[in-house]
Amino acid sequence: MPGELVEDVVIVRDEKEASQVYNKGFYGYPLSGGALELDVLEACYLLETGRMQVLRNQRSLAFSDMIKLSATSCDGFEILYIVYRDLRQRGYVVKPDSGEFDFRVFPRGGTPTTSQTKYWVLAVAERSLFDMTGFLEEMARSERTRKELLLAIVDEEGDITYYKASRSGPTGHTVGDVASPIEAVLFEDRVLVLEEDRAERLYRNGFYGKKLGKVLQLSLIETAYLMGEDKVTVRTPGSNRKVSLSGLIRKAMKIQPDFELRLRAYGDLRKRGLIVKTGFKYGAHFRVYEADPEKHHAKYLVHAVPEDYKAMWPEISRAVRLAHGVKKDILFGRVSEKDVQYLRFRRVRP
Amino acid sequence: MPGELVEDVVIVRDEKEASQVYNKGFYGYPLSGGALELDVLEACYLLETGRMQVLRNQRSLAFSDMIKLSATSCDGFEILYIVYRDLRQRGYVVKPDSGEFDFRVFPRGGTPTTSQTKYWVLAVAERSLFDMTGFLEEMARSERTRKELLLAIVDEEGDITYYKASRSGPTGHTVGDVASPIEAVLFEDRVLVLEEDRAERLYRNGFYGKKLGKVLQLSLIETAYLMGEDKVTVRTPGSNRKVSLSGLIRKAMKIQPDFELRLRAYGDLRKRGLIVKTGFKYGAHFRVYEADPEKHHAKYLVHAVPEDYKAMWPEISRAVRLAHGVKKDILFGRVSEKDVQYLRFRRVRP
Structure with missing residues (x-):
């Protein structure tokens, strides 16, 4: 069944053959008059799988020639083709999208005539840049059409990792309540609550800090948050001078230049009723619990x-x-002037 | 059993008591005359666990006061104390080291009188900097004494993660042998071997590249290595111009500024008989196989x-x-003028 390469599309002119190709896999776009137009991704795939011959100047093209020609006529062809053929091989009907995404994918077993789009797919080279602002705009577009957004990240060897991206609003149910401010002492980059009963009270009301024998050790971020909420006051050990919140933040920023950014996210998570601990072991800022850690x-x-x-x-x-x-979800918390937005990525096998 | 805080040590003067403390856990350093000198870490721990009273100006100190005093007299006291008490609670005899490491730890059940040191321990705040050069010097010192080096990394909440560090010389047994240079074509940031039999030959001899239908796709780093070994020649698809190795490296460095660094490590691993693939999915440069991937x-x-x-x-x-x-080992490959040294970290529970 031959098609003819004309500029950057392949045309199947024979009406019967055109209709066969279209009906068996929904390749191409029917033209008026019964012919079928395939784009180069579709034509390459049909050629690679031996279901089509492609002619150019009356000569049949080898797959390697077709790849060469497509790569020069179509921007980012390799990445697109790697993802296209993978999704096809997984049994999906895949249509190149002329709009903001690269592909639309129908549910397994579904077709453009029987089903709604299941996924929008973006084919991304691992070497490209992830840009939070641009990405959230694409998310919003995808959400407006109520479809899932699937990212196909292609590594330098052509292996694909799929991610589902979504926005998330995590919540928990822990309301810490400390009646009167509790005194704590600042040592280097840690803060200790030295009185046993107060240490216990603070720990039990919101799971702040970590017991070190009978004393409670607070991290700087816990301390800064609790100071902002008027739940803790801090003094220096020797001179017994009161430490101000801004003084503590300045000190913390010398150790962690992004301390204020973290503090904003920490506070937002706490206000959502979540319990927040350091994510150091996992190389993330926080690990977050819905209840008693x-x-x-x-x-x-x-x-x-x-x-x-x-x-x-x-x-x-x-x-x-x-x-x-x-077995945890990763959330990127984007901290802006007005709020913190959470973007979730999950690895999936489509 | 009282000890007396004198500057930054605690002295137990009663001979019988001193000998009891020393023999039950090997705390402190016996002085001539039968007294015992404890450093503040040891004294704090004995006070915290109720095995000792510490006097200062004839007054008994509360644990919280002892902590305050120790933190002001001893540099980095908190981090050291967190690690010291953790190792003691795990049942080890731990001695503060006056030399280059923080502690020496004896095998479980062993003591300074019956056993050799098992580990040298470094207590490290997670906020401090990892410096490869300095670290390798500490490794060398530890290796000279034939002990294992244990790193205790303390996070901002006082949780400890232990790592064993060692040098490593990974080897495999794959010798790729391609008789004559194979032609490949450069597309954007990938290289394709379009002739099926040559593609097969290159893949079978060293597992280079990845099959994409009938063609073989090589990454830029594979291509650069194979060009340097005279196993591949590369041409452009349109003009059929020969691409030089330096031209390819220049192109690759626009995409990956550290390409030359990676290429050095890639080449070293290949020459060790290992098969090297991208580690993209794991956020590392390479994943490395000893044999057929x-x-x-x-x-x-x-x-x-x-x-x-x-x-x-x-x-x-x-x-x-x-x-x-x-379930893989992470190696940091330190690329220098003369060689590549591999440093391995493993998480352990001591």
Whole structure:
């Protein structure tokens, strides 16, 4: 069944053959008059799988020639083709999208005539940049059409990792309530509550800090949050001078330059009723519990990022892979002037 | 059993009591005349666990006061104390080290009089910097005494993660042998071997590339290595111009500024008989196989770093945790003028 390569499309003119190709896999776009127009991704795939011959100047093209010609006529052809053929081989009907995404994919067993689109797919080279602002715009577009957004990240060897991206609003049910401010003492980069009963009270009301024998050790971020909520006052050990919140933040920023960013995300998570602990072991800012961390596993890893966050895809990939390995969800918390938005990535096998 | 705080040590003067403390856990350093000198870490621990009273100006000190005084007299006291008490609670005899490490630890059940040191321990705040050069010097010192080096990394909440660090010389047994140079074509940031039999030959001899239908796709790093070994020649698809190795490297460096660093590590691993693939999915540079990647799992993740590599500890932690989760060893490959040295970290529970 021959098609003819004309510029950057392949035309099947024979009406019967055109209709066969279209009906068996929904390849191409029917033209008036019964012919079928295939784009180069579709034609390459049909050629590779031996279901089509492609002619150019009356000569039949080898697959390797067709690849060469397509790569020169179509921007980003390799990445697109790697993803297209993978999704086809997984048994999906895949249509190149002329709009904002690369492909639309129908549910397994579904077709353009029987089903709604299941996924929008973006084919992404791992070497490209992840741009939080641009990405959230694409998410919003995808959400407006109520479809899932699937990311196909192609590594330098052509292997694909699929991620589902979605926005998330995590909540918990822990309301810490400490009646009167509790006194604590600042040592280097840690804060200790030295009186046993107050230490216990603070720990039991919101699971702040960590017991170190009879004293309670608070991290700087816990301390800064609790100071902002008027639940803790801090003094220096020798001179017994009161430490101000801004003084504590200045001190913390010398150790962690992004301390204020983290503090914003920390506070937002706490106000959502979640219990927040350091995510150091996982290379993320926080691990987050919905309830008592002594009785439950952390549900989320959260990484706070600035509004205009940009990263290389391998960084995102590493975070998702790590969270997946420890059965947690990774959330990127985008901290802006007015709020914190959470973006969730999950690795999937479509 | 009272001891007296004198400057930054605690002295137990009663001979019988001194000998009891020393013999039951090997706390302190016997002085001539039968008295015992404890350093503040030891004294704090004995006070916290109710095995000792500490006097200062004839007044008995509360644990919280002893902590305050110790923190002001001893540099980095909190981190040291957190690690000291953890190792003691795990049942080890731990002695503060006056030399280059923080502690020496005896085998479980062993004591300074019956056993050799098992570990040297470094107590490290997660906020401190990992410095490859300095670290390798400490490794060398530890190796000279034939002891294991244990790192105790303390996070901002006082939780400890232990790592064993060692040098490693990974080897495999794959010798790729391609008789004559094979022609390949450069597309954007990938290279294709379009002739089926040559593609097959290159794949079978060293597992280079990835099959994409009938063609073989090589990554830029594979191509650069194979060009350097005179096993591949590369041409452009349209003009059929020959691409030079330096031209390819220049092109690759626009996409990956650290391409030359990676290429050095890639080449070293290949020359060790290992099969090297991208580690993109794991956020590391390479995943490395000892033999046929279709039949074996990758044994290592390797991350190439410059000679003077410095990183925050959470970065190291993330890499180790991730590798641990997928049952691989993480190696940091330190690329210098003359060679590539591999540093391995393993998470352990001492």
